[in-house]
Amino acid sequence: MSFTGKYELQSQENFEPFMKALGLPDDQIQKGKDIKSTSDIVQDGNKFKFTVTIGSKVMTNEFTLGEEFEFTMPTGEKAKTVVQMEGNNKLVATVKGIKYVSELNGDVMTSVVTMGDLTFKRVMKRI
Structure with a gap:
């Protein structure tokens, strides 16, 4: 299954508490929570390029x-x-104790980011 495509944010859960725990300032959190983000993904075999625009x-x-x-x-x-x-549809990485899991099912990509007992979830749809 290819991840290639452009995805638009449909919903997100726990954005504010997660970003606060990461250390983002309140003004950036407030700006970011209301903006629809897009992700452009290009997959060429085992090579990936993720471009996220917020x-x-x-x-x-x-x-x-x-x-x-x-x-x-x-x-x-x-x-x-x-x-x-x-x-063939799930990407997994751990960065500085934060686990990132992105799973593609058809045209819907669900990303779950976990830091300790705090979980941030994003649902994006291919456009």
């Missing part, structure tokens, strides 16, 4: 499955991680 902020992460790369976190901080594929 308002005027654009973050890009490029990686090859199973190879270490520098990941840009929502705070702008960079950290090294490795992304693995589970099955």
